[in-house]
Amino acid sequence: MSTVDPARVQRLNDADPVAEGRYVLYWMQQSQRAVHNPALDHAIGRANEKKAPLLVVFGLMDDYPEANRRHYTFMLEGLRETQERLAERGIKLVARRGAPDDVALSFAEDAQMIVSDRGYLRHQRRWRKRVAAEAPCPVVQVEGDVVVPVEEVTDKPEYAARTIRPKIHEHLDRFLALSTEGTIEVPSVDLDVDDGLALDAVDAVVDRLDLGDNVPPVRGLYRGGTSEAEAVLQAFLNDHLDGYDDHRNQIHSHAVSHMSKYLHFGQVSPVWLALQIQESAAPDEDIDAYLEELIVRRELAVNHVYYRPDTYDAYECLPEWARETLAEHADDEREYVYSRRALEQSETHDPYWNAAMTEMRETGYMHNYMRMYWGKKILEWSPDPQTAFERALTLNNRYFLDGRDPNSYANVLWLFGLHDRGWKERPVYGKVRYMSKGGLERKADPEAYVEKVDRLAAKARSSTPS
Ligand SMILES: Cc1cc2nc3c(=O)[nH]c(=O)nc-3n(C[C@H](O)[C@H](O)[C@H](O)COP(=O)(O)OP(=O)(O)OC[C@H]3O[C@@H](n4cnc5c(N)ncnc54)[C@H](O)[C@@H]3O)c2cc1C
Numbered sequence: 151m152s153t154v155d156p157a158r159v160q161r162l163n164d165a166d167p168v169a170e171g172r173y174v175l176y177w178m179q180q181s182q183r184a185v186h187n188p189a190l191d192h193a194i195g196r197a198n199e200k201k202a203p204l205l206v207v208f209g210l211m212d213d214y215p216e217a218n219r220r221h222y223t224f225m226l227e228g229l230r231e232t233q234e235r236l237a238e239r240g241i242k243l244v245a246r247r248g249a250p251d252d253v254a255l256s257f258a259e260d261a262q263m264i265v266s267d268r269g270y271l272r273h274q275r276r277w278r279k280r281v282a283a284e285a286p287c288p289v290v291q292v293e294g295d296v297v298v299p300v301e302e303v304t305d306k307p308e309y310a311a312r313t314i315r316p317k318i319h320e321h322l323d324r325f326l327a328l329s330t331e332g333t334i335e336v337p338s339v340d341l342d343v344d345d346g347l348a349l350d351a352v353d354a355v356v357d358r359l360d361l362g363d364n365v366p367p368v369r370g371l372y373r374g375g376t377s378e379a380e381a382v383l384q385a386f387l388n389d390h391l392d393g394y395d396d397h398r399n400q401i402h403s404h405a406v407s408h409m410s411k412y413l414h415f416g417q418v419s420p421v422w423l424a425l426q427i428q429e430s431a432a433p434d435e436d437i438d439a440y441l442e443e444l445i446v447r448r449e450l451a452v453n454h455v456y457y458r459p460d461t462y463d464a465y466e467c468l469p470e471w472a473r474e475t476l477a478e479h480a481d482d483e484r485e486y487v488y489s490r491r492a493l494e495q496s497e498t499h500d501p502y503w504n505a506a507m508t509e510m511r512e513t514g515y516m517h518n519y520m521r522m523y524w525g526k527k528i529l530e531w532s533p534d535p536q537t538a539f540e541r542a543l544t545l546n547n548r549y550f551l552d553g554r555d556p557n558s559y560a561n562v563l564w565l566f567g568l569h570d571r572g573w574k575e576r577p578v579y580g581k582v583r584y585m586s587k588g589g590l591e592r593k594a595d596p597e598a599y600v601e602k603v604d605r606l607a608a609k610a611r612s613s614t615p616s
Contacts, residue, residue, distance in 0.1 A: 162282035170453035171262030184235035185417035189292035203338035209253030227374035240337030370613025402598035451560035472567025475580030
């Protein structure tokens with residue numbers, strides 16, 4: 151019996167069940183993990199009910215929006231482990247080159263039914279819609295990469311964390327629970343299906359892809375995969391959760407969890423992660439502060455993309471007050487104006503900002519507080535706010551391992567006023583929140599941050615093949 155909460159499960163079409171199908175198919179796309187995965191748990195339950203094997207398939211496309219070598223390498227490291235862990239449980243995972251929807255449909259003919267996980271970005275929704283429309287069997291979607299299912303929280307885009315917070319908290323008792331991991335009754339490891347890509351050779355798979363952009367991987371610093379995420383989290387639980395609330399702005403330290411990249415690729419479950427935090431011995435204020443980021447802030451971003459499907463990545467979806475005030479100040483004189491190239495190469499007058507850009511470019515990560523400072527200065531140093539927005543989003547998605555995520559769109563738009571309120575009016579920013587170098591120096595230790603980035607960037611470069 152599957153114990154997946156019914157609110158996580160949605161039927162996407164009304165096709166009749168196909169009793170003669172060879173297998174139940176789990177089309178894996180967003181939740182790229184073998185544990186704590188409600189779509190997988192649901193699929194195991196259905197396969198056992200039908201006394202059928204469960205086949206898992208994954209479509210690896212060359213031109214995933216804005217993805218480059220850095221992203222693919224991290225993702226495939228994780229997928230390789232997922233394939234191994236599933237095989238240990240008697241379940242075969244086949245990764246095949248092609249668009250995710252095409253690959254799912256190429257296996258649909260022989261499926262009794264298809265289970266997919268859920269993604270909120272435009273292309274992820276389009277793929278599921280097409281599979282549901284064209285598959286000759288029932289297609290079911292299971293929501294496993296948020297704590298509270300997006301439509302359970304609210305039916306509209308929320309204004310801010312303060313408006314979504316109570317709506318999320320109301321449901322936490324119910325949804326902070328893991329589904330039971332079932333045991334598959336009919337193994338699929340020997341199923342007569344082409345094995346697909348050899349994931350044990352990650353570099354060889356990436357080499358064969360036709361990638362437009364070759365941002366290098368950051369293996370010496372961050373590796374993909376559920377086990378790696380578990381180890382990184384354990385270190386955070388041991389050394390840094392206690393004090394998280396106070397230390398969040400300590401940009402020079404390592405007092406953050408580094409979970410965003412694993413969450414982005416679905417290599418860890420947010421429910422599992424929240425439970426690990428909740429069950430720790432850390433003080434309540436640290437647990438609460440962490441869960442506020444992981445659940446309220448992260449799921450506010452999901453709410454943003456889900457309820458603004460056409461505009462979530464566009465300047466036009468900023469609140470009216472923000473667009474108006476930025477337009478009024480668009481022609482204000484700027485003390486510094488940099489080209490996109492100068493920004494990308496860390497060539498500004500500000501050593502702290504240059505370090506932040508270097509951390510992003512060379513390591514694929516940046517501390518949250520520096521992300522805010524980094525983005526606010528792009529607004530200040532670009533010729534106009536629209537150009538600033540495009541630059542910030544492009545750089546964010548090109549370099550961050552956690553880029554191209556609902557969090558990317560919501561947070562880059564936050565720089566320009568989304569989910570925020572008006573502040574004291576000033577040049578260039580208008581009423582949009584401002585951040586200063588002086589404030590950074592008062593609240594954090596940016597000199598020590600610059601030194602930290604020098605060390606990290608050297609380590610990242612030394613592990614990058616030339
Ligand atoms: C300009 C800007 C751009 C950003 N771009 C991204 C992005 O592309 N991808 C991304 O995942 N996050 C983004 N963030 C949000 C946040 O900075 C990162 O999620 C966080 O720094 C990741 O590090 P961590 O996992 O160590 O965080 P921790 O401090 O350990 O936080 C735990 C988890 O809470 C969530 N979280 C933390 N801060 C935020 C936040 N401000 N909003 C939403 N969720 C949060 C993340 O899932 C994170 O993994 C951006 C923030 C800003 C200001």
